[in-house]
Amino acid sequence: MKLINFAGLIIVFTGQLAQADTICKDYRDQMSLTVVEGHVTDPAATWDTSLILESPNGVSQLFGKLSSSEGTLAQRKIIEIFPFQGDTLTLVSKPPICGRGSCDENQDLVLTASLKMGTTITFFSCESLDDEKTP
Amino acid sequence: MKRLLKWIVIVTVTLSGLLVTVMNDNQEVFIASKESKSTNGSPVFNKILWFQFQDKDVWMMQQSHHGPTAGDGLWDRLAIVIDKTQSPKTARFYQLEPGPLKWEENLKEKPFRVSCFMCHNNGPRAIRAFDNTPNHSTSVKDKIKIAFWNLRIKSYGRVVASPLHEKRDQLQVPPFRYRSTYENEPVRVKACTRCHNESGFFSRGELTRQHALTMKFLVDAEQMPPFGFSISAQERADLENFLNGF
Helix, strand or coil, X not given: CCCCCCCCEEEECCCCCCCEEEEEEECCCCCEEEEEECCCCCCCXXXXXXXXXXXXXXXXXXXXXXXXXXXXXXXXEEEEECCCCCCEEEEEEECCCCCCCCCCCCXXXXXXXXXXXXXXXXXXXXXXXXXXXXX | CHHHHHHHHHHXXXXXXXXXXXXXXXXXXXXXXXXXXXXXXCEXXXXXXXXXXXXXXXXXXXXXXXXXXXXXXXXXEEEEEEECCCCCEEEEEEEECCCCCCCCCCCCEXXXXXXXXXXXXXXXXXXXXCCEECCEECCHHHHHXXXXXXXXXXXXXXXXXXXXXXXXXXXXXXXXCCCCCHHHCECCCHHHHCCCCCCCCCCCCCCEHHHHHHHHHHHHCCCCCCCCCCCCHHHXXXXXXXXXXX
């Protein structure tokens, strides 16, 4: 694994449902990552996620598709990034450090992300911003 | 020489007698847990008692998240019952209504406060106590007893959860064990799997993602790997990746 300087990554899920935003920053505080979750109802669409990279080097946009979402107290989502040749964004949520009786399912979860582009992996620390869902 | 031998025998017999007395006094140990913390980060206090029966061992615990002198109603009461008639041994976990450290069949159960399996992948765990905290010191007698009890716990070898928990997990929240594929992905770091596997003499059960909190505590506290075993820098990096959920 190798941490690299990378443009900030903003992931935007667009669609008809209103969104849950997640903002992430890499551990060197040089990049930002925003995730907005939603659905694209068009079954022909090949992507349901829009990714915007933001860094000192500039901004670029990527697209992706949610390929798996699993877990209960700890959860992992994997988004495959277009053109779907192995690049992925992995989003993990898990409970904070706790001991018996202090592990509360309602506590704010710790969110982290891992962006794999080619052979390079960059890790982010994230924060959730929830919006209300609208029909 | 004869005199020296005589004194050795006297001291050995006396110490053995004291040890047997301490072990059989039917008193609980009272400790501040080295691992557990309350929601505000303050120490958690445990009173633990071991009941021995021919077919089972019962480890019963009262736990306070409100200091060592909390009122009776504020002490959680839990139990782990080891069925010694099975091979491997099985462990049944109980959360009980508050009450004394006295084992009876059919005690009234409560829903789990937290998933037991998050910390207990192999039945009861070694008792790890602070020697001293601002509110409590572990007595010498308790330290001796804990050392002996930890040997007893080690002697169980591989302990699997009672199948009853899998049935009940379909309905209860939180469950005994989280059942998703992701949360049951096992760690593959050799420094861990040397013992944390499902077979073999030292088998202590696979560790999975839902054990991450406990794993992190024990590795950070340098209690794992245990004395005599090591973890390489690459393994440590791989383990950190796993503990972070990746």
